[in-house]
Amino acid sequence: MGYKVTSAYATLRVPNDLGQETLVGFYEGAVLPENVNRDDLKRHLRKSMVEKVKDEPAPKxxxxxxxxxxxxxxxxxxxxxxxxxxxxxxxxxxxxxxxxxxxxxxxxxxxxx
Incomplete structure (x- = not known):
């Protein structure tokens, strides 16, 4: 299962190439990468800013x-x-x-x- 942004904009922490977490903004409809910070993901789910969706192929x-x-x-x-x-x-x-x-x-x- 993947997660998709349902609010106009959501900011979540995502690890960068150095392994450090960086704030990344996602617009409505964006499919979140699998490695987003789990605490951020849970908070956004509670606030209905993100929803669980069936696996969608990653954009090429x-x-x-x-x-x-x-x-x-x-x-x-x-x-x-x-x-x-x-x-x-x-x-x-x-x-x-x-x-x-x-x-x-x-x-x-x-x-x-």
């Missing part, structure tokens, strides 16, 4: 190209948009083509080097 991290790694010519438009973002492309150019963004070929021509 967004695919980020290595800094400076140019996608190949056959890479997807999404890969080229992500790469263009690392090169300073404005959001208008990297948004979906249907919303007025540049095509894969245009992004490749402009930011491919």
């Amino acid at each position: 991290p967004e695919k980020q190209p290595e800094q400076g790694a140019v996608p190949n010519g056959r890479s997807s438009r999404e890969d080229w948009a992500t790469y263009a973002t690392t090169k300073g492309a404005p959001a208008e150019e990297t948004k979906p083509v249907e919303e007025g963004g540049l095509s894969r070929d245009d992004l490749r021509a402009k930011y491919g080097g």
Whole structure:
């Protein structure tokens, strides 16, 4: 079972990479990591700020190209948009083509080097 934030915002302690607890804020709907401080979790449950939910798959991290790694010519438009973002492309150019963004070929021509 996992836990999900039901209030607008909740702050809980979570261990950082050094093993020290750090305060982390979570917005409504966020699924809490398994390693949150148990005392904080119990307090938030009592206050109905957090609820127990069925296991939800953890969100997949967004695919980020290595800094400076140019996608190949056959890479997807999404890969080229992500790469263009690392090169300073404005959001208008990297948004979906249907919303007025540049095509894969245009992004490749402009930011491919």
